[in-house]
Amino acid sequence: MAYRYPNGKVYRPNKNTPSRQSPPAEKSFANRGMTLEEDINESNDYYIARDIGIIHKKPTPVQIVDVHYPKRSAARITEAYFKQASTTDYNGVFAGRYIDFEAKETRNKTAFPLQNFHDHQAEHMHKVQKQDGIAFVLLRFTVHGETYLYDASRFLHWYYGQSKRKSIPYKELQEHGHPIPLGLHPRLDYLKTVKDVYFH
């Protein structure tokens, strides 16, 4: 059984630290401070290096307004603004199939709030499915230390089915989401889950 700190992080005993001493420093916690995005990016690097799948995070969309071109040095963007993305953040190809997903985490314990998803992304996932692409979301409950792959069809049902204060209950994700265990190489082997769920 795992012991947890009040903030929900799992306690991992450090063999070099006698048990009566104070808890080990932060850096000795496996995956401590690793965001879902970092876990995914590290896993994507792993997949690409081994030709398992080619998935990339799209660059942050930026509206560039002004650029300076100093002599003998790189062009410098001096005025730009963040734009809303028209698609999900991640896409690519895995064993001949098109893969498309968005990833978010929450500190909420009982439901996954959807206010950080927007209509463009929902519409995009729906369109991807119509083209026979594989679309899903990766949702992490940081307090529970759990990450779920959740198919776009069910996601869109919840996204469009609620008029305001949208969220997906934790229980729904436990029942119909697919948990992805944290590992070492890769850190988050979500393509294994994709294979189990979508390849028959």
Next chain:
Amino acid sequence: MAYRYPNGKVYRPNKNTPSRQSPPAEKSFANRGMTLEEDINESNDYYIARDIGIIHKKPTPVQIVDVHYPKRSAARITEAYFKQASTTDYNGVFAGRYIDFEAKETRNKTAFPLQNFHDHQAEHMHKVQKQDGIAFVLLRFTVHGETYLYDASRFLHWYYGQSKRKSIPYKELQEHGHPIPLGLHPRLDYLKTVKDVYFH
């Protein structure tokens, strides 16, 4: 037969202009000034609106160094730099297949110079092919007014086969490229060519 100006643009007679007068103003030329990128983006909008295919251009990758957060207005990026892309510019899904390509144009008449492609992109296309994705380049000779779909395998042969001053001869593209005619809706129906070339 089309008449051409010395710069290679096709002359289109304007019915309202007597033939002895000076040539019609620039704006009366169909597609005049439309770049390959504009043609592709307009075609992608057309495809997406009709659920023909879901292809997007990736945002320009930017390294953000400094952001200001003024009160009551949008966050403003005040220092950022262009980064080299690690993939091609366009990808998406079409009838269940993963689509991936880069697009470039040249004013050269006899060969397509490859200095604007870089190793990351070539390697990316090769990896996409190993995942059974469809990878190609769209190459436009602006002077000839011709755009070719050219499969990544042949492209990579030329890209890696020359040590310096890399280029692909115009004749090679005439023989082994697939010309994409310019149209109105969409302006550049490259997915029709994809279908002809890759779907059997």
